[in-house]
Amino acid sequence: MRILVIAEHDNQTLKPATLSTLAAAAELGSDISLLVAGHQCQAVADQAAQVPTVSKVLLADNPACANQLAENVARLVLGLAEGYSHILAPSTTTGKNLLPRVAALLGVNQLSDISAVVSADTFKRPIYAGNAIATVQSSDAVKVITVRGTAFDAVAATGGSATIETVSADCDVKQSCFVGEELASSDRPELTAARVVVSGGRGMGNGENFELLYNVADKLGAAVGASRAAVDAGFVPNDMQVGQTGKMVAPELYIAVGISGAIQHLAGMKDSKIIVAINKDEEAPIFQVADYGLVADLFEVMPELEQKL
Amino acid sequence: MKILVAVKRVIDYNVKVRVKADQTDVDLANVKMALNPFCEIAVEQAVRLKEAGQADEIVVVSVGSKSCEEQLRTALALGADRAIRIDTDDGPDSLSVARLLAEVARTEQPGLVLLGKQAIDSDNNQTGQMLAALLDWPQGTFACAMTVTDDGVEVTREVDGGMQTVALTQPAIVTTDLRLNEPRYASLPNIMKAKRKPLAVIEPAALGVTVASNIRLLSVEPPAGREAGIKVGSVDELVDKLKNDAKVI
Ligand SMILES: Cc1cc2nc3c(=O)[nH]c(=O)nc-3n(C[C@H](O)[C@H](O)[C@H](O)COP(=O)(O)OP(=O)(O)OC[C@H]3O[C@@H](n4cnc5c(N)ncnc54)[C@H](O)[C@@H]3O)c2cc1C
Ligand SMILES: Nc1ncnc2c1ncn2[C@@H]1O[C@H](COP(=O)(O)O)[C@@H](O)[C@H]1O
Numbered sequence: 001m002r003i004l005v006i007a008e009h010d011n012q013t014l015k016p017a018t019l020s021t022l023a024a025a026a027e028l029g030s031d032i033s034l035l036v037a038g039h040q041c042q043a044v045a046d047q048a049a050q051v052p053t054v055s056k057v058l059l060a061d062n063p064a065c066a067n068q069l070a071e072n073v074a075r076l077v078l079g080l081a082e083g084y085s086h087i088l089a090p091s092t093t094t095g096k097n098l099l100p101r102v103a104a105l106l107g108v109n110q111l112s113d114i115s116a117v118v119s120a121d122t123f124k125r126p127i128y129a130g131n132a133i134a135t136v137q138s139s140d141a142v143k144v145i146t147v148r149g150t151a152f153d154a155v156a157a158t159g160g161s162a163t164i165e166t167v168s169a170d171c172d173v174k175q176s177c178f179v180g181e182e183l184a185s186s187d188r189p190e191l192t193a194a195r196v197v198v199s200g201g202r203g204m205g206n207g208e209n210f211e212l213l214y215n216v217a218d219k220l221g222a223a224v225g226a227s228r229a230a231v232d233a234g235f236v237p238n239d240m241q242v243g244q245t246g247k248m249v250a251p252e253l254y255i256a257v258g259i260s261g262a263i264q265h266l267a268g269m270k271d272s273k274i275i276v277a278i279n280k281d282e283e284a285p286i287f288q289v290a291d292y293g294l295v296a297d298l299f300e301v302m303p304e305l306e307q308k309l
Numbered sequence: 310m311k312i313l314v315a316v317k318r319v320i321d322y323n324v325k326v327r328v329k330a331d332q333t334d335v336d337l338a339n340v341k342m343a344l345n346p347f348c349e350i351a352v353e354q355a356v357r358l359k360e361a362g363q364a365d366e367i368v369v370v371s372v373g374s375k376s377c378e379e380q381l382r383t384a385l386a387l388g389a390d391r392a393i394r395i396d397t398d399d400g401p402d403s404l405s406v407a408r409l410l411a412e413v414a415r416t417e418q419p420g421l422v423l424l425g426k427q428a429i430d431s432d433n434n435q436t437g438q439m440l441a442a443l444l445d446w447p448q449g450t451f452a453c454a455m456t457v458t459d460d461g462v463e464v465t466r467e468v469d470g471g472m473q474t475v476a477l478t479q480p481a482i483v484t485t486d487l488r489l490n491e492p493r494y495a496s497l498p499n500i501m502k503a504k505r506k507p508l509a510v511i512e513p514a515a516l517g518v519t520v521a522s523n524i525r526l527l528s529v530e531p532p533a534g535r536e537a538g539i540k541v542g543s544v545d546e547l548v549d550k551l552k553n554d555a556k557v558i
Contacts, residue, residue: 067473071447071448094468097448103439103442104442104443109404110404112433112434112435113434126432126532127335127431128335131325131327131531131532132529132531134529135529135530137527138525139525174478176448176476179475179476181471183472184470196557228487231488238472238488239469239470244432247469253551253555253557253558263325264322275535276547287537292547293540308545
C-alpha cells in the first residue's frame with residue numbers, strides 16, 4: 001500500500017485541509033508521500049516535512065504549477081502515479097478540479113468526498129445532499145479519492161522530519177493560463193476550519209446587516225458563513241456559501257440566523273456539534289435540527305446577543 | 310461554433326430522498342424527477358451564447374434510459390436545437406459517462422462542451438473534469454462568468470478563497486456554478502415546438518464504449534439522525550445553555 005496525497009497550499013503555507021486528508025490516508029497505510037506542486041513553494045515543502053504522518057515529501061517547483069491549473073498538475077501527477085495504490089486530495093475546489101482529471105487519465109473512476117475509510121478498497125460517502133450515506137467498493141487498480149475535511153480529525157502538523165525529494169516534470173500543457181484572482185481577505189478564521197460559525201440567510205435583508213453577525217462572530221472568534229439565498233442576493237461573496245454545493249462545515253457551534261433550513265443548506269452544516277437557530281418563523285425547518293432554537297426577530301436579538309457574550 | 314451540453318435527469322431538488330428499508334439504495338419510486346439544476350444553468354448559458362451570435366447550434370446529450378428523454382425535451386424547450394440520448398441503464402458511472410460523451414464530442418466537434426458542476430443526486434462533481442482529461446482539452450470548472458473569444462474562452466471560477474479567472478484554448482470544457490446565470494422558464498409554444506425537434510438514440514456499442522464500472526454500491530444507509538432540541542425563551546437563556554449545558558462558549 002503506497003499512498004500519494006496532494007497537498008493544498010498557496011505556495012507559502014500548507015493548508016489545514018491537507019492534514020485531514022493525511023488522516024484518511026493514515027487509515028490506509030503508513031507509506032505516505034505528500035506532493036507539493038507549486039512554484040517557489042519550498043516553504044510549503046519544509047512545513048510538509050514536519051508532519052509526522054508523511055514519509056516523503058515530493059516537491060515539484062515549477063512555474064506551470066504556480067496556480068494549480070488542473071491541466072498541468074494532472075499531467076504532473078500522472079507522471080508520478082506509478083506504484084501508488086491510492087491517490088488522495090482534499091475535497092476543496094482545488095482537489096475537486098484536479099482529481100477527476102487525474103483519475104480519467106489513469107483510466108479509473110474517482111470516489112468523491114469520502115467521509116469514512118472502511119478498508120483499503122471500501123469507503124463511505126454522502127450522497128443526495130447528505131440524506132443518504134453510500135458504502136462503495138472499488139476494484140480499480142488505483143483508488144483516486146477526494147476527502148471530506150470535516151469527517152477526519154487533522155493529524156499533527158509538527159514533530160516529524162520527512163525527506164524532501166525534488167521531482168521535475170515538464171507539465172506545461174499550454175491549454176490554460178491564469179488571468180487573475182480576487183481572493184477574500186479576512187482576519188476571521190477560515191470557514192471550514194473555524195471552531196464557531198455564525199451564518200446569515202435571506203432574513204438578514206441586506207449586506208450591511210451582516211455587521212450584526214460580524215460583531216457576534218468577533219466576540220466568539222467565529223467565522224461567518226451564509227446561505228445560498230444570501231449570496232445570490234449579493235449580501236455577501238460566494239465563498240461564504242455553506243451547503244451541498246458550497247462549503248461543508250462541522251464546527252463545535254453553528255449559529256444560523258435568518259436561515260430557513262433547506263435540505264441543501266443542512267447538507268453543509270448538520271454535522272456541527274451544537275446548532276443554534278434564530279428565526280422569527282417557528283415553523284422553519286432549521287428548528288428540526290437545532291439543539292437550541294430561539295423564535296425571535298433577529299434584529300432585536302442579535303445586538304442583545306453581542307452585548308451578553 | 311457548435312455547443313454540446315450534457316444534461317442529467319435527477320431527483321427534483323425539493324424532494325428529500327429516503328433510504329430503502331433493505332438499505333440497498335435510495336427509494337426513487339414515484340419520486341418527482343427533473344433536470345439537474347446545474348445542467349439547466351448550462352443549457353441557459355448555451356442559449357444565451359446562441360442568442361448573442363456566438364454559437365450556431367446547441368446539441369444536448371443525456372446518458373441513461375428512455376425516461377431521461379423527458380429532460381432532453383425540457384432542454385429542447387429551453388432552446389437547444391437537437392438531442393441525443395445514449396441508451397444505458399440508469400445510473401451509469403462517471404467514467405463511462407465521460408467516455409461516451411468524449412465519443413460524441415469527437416463526432417460532433419463542438420467548440421465548447423458545457424456540463425453542470427455537480428449532479429445533485431450522486432454529488433460527484435467529476436464528469437466534466439474527466440471528459441476534459443479524455444479529450445485532452447482544457448477545463449473551466451465551477452464557472453460563474455464566461456466570455457467566449459475568437460480562439461478561446463475566459464472563465465471566472467468560484468473557488469474556496471474567492472474567484473479565479475483562467476483563459477482556455479478552444480475547444481474547451483466548462484462546468485457551471487450557481488451564479489453563472491438565472492435559467493428562464495420554457496414557454497408553452499416552445500414546449501410544443503420541442504416535441505418536433507430531433508432526438509437521436511445511440512447505443513454505447515456504436516460509440517465503441519462498453520459501460521462497466523469498477524465501483525460497486527454495497528449499501529446505503531440513512532445519515533446519523535439529529536434530534537430537534539429545545540426552544541429557548543430569551544437571549545439570556547440561550548447564552549446560559551451554551552455556557553453551562555453545551556459548554557461551547
Ligand atoms: C442546485 C441547488 C443548490 C443549492 N445549494 C445550496 C447551498 O449550497 N447552500 C444553501 O444554503 N442553499 C442552497 N440552495 C438553496 C436552498 O434550496 C434554499 O433556497 C436556501 O438555502 C434558502 O436560503 P435562506 O434560508 O437564507 O432563505 P429563505 O428560505 O428565504 O429563509 C429566510 C428565513 O429567514 C427568516 N427571517 C426573515 N426575516 C427574519 C427576521 N427579521 N428575524 C428572524 N428570522 C427572519 C424567515 O423566517 C426564513 O425562515 C441550493 C438550491 C439548489 C436548487
Ligand atoms: N448520465 C449523464 N448524462 C449526461 N450528462 C451527465 C450524466 N451524468 C453527469 N452528467 C453531466 O456531468 C455533470 C456533473 O455530474 P457529476 O460529475 O455526476 O456530479 C452533470 O451536471 C451533467 O452535466
